[in-house]
Amino acid sequence: MTPELVMDLLGDALYLIVLIVAVIVGPSLVVGLLVSMFQAATQINEQTLSFLPRLLITLATIMVAGSWLITKFTDLFDRLFTNIPLMIG
Template identity: 35%
Template structure:
């Protein structure tokens, strides 16, 4: 097992994790920003106001992009399992 192979596995793992988590993080950040702007404009300073809209947005994004996320994770896992013979050498 060469150093380049190990680095490639690490790179694939990081890119997979980033690509799967990015949509949820971006939507959560945008919803939080919009709620913060709304709170600043209306001077409502309730800390728990952002929780429910963020959770609803995350659930919607998971319903829409969930199959794609699962497909990416399954492809990564299948790739790792198919390369297991190279890892043990």
């Protein structure tokens, strides 16, 4: 196994991690920002107000994009497992 191959595999794995985190956390960050802007405009200083909308959006995102993310994850591992003989030899 060459260092170039290891770096390529590591790059693919890190890209997949960033993609999964961005898809799940991104909408939550947007909703948190909108709720914070609403709180600033209305001067409501409640710390727990943004928790429920962010939780619901995160769960909805996982429900909607979960199958696509699992497909991306299994594609990476299928490619890894099918290429094991080529990587070793």
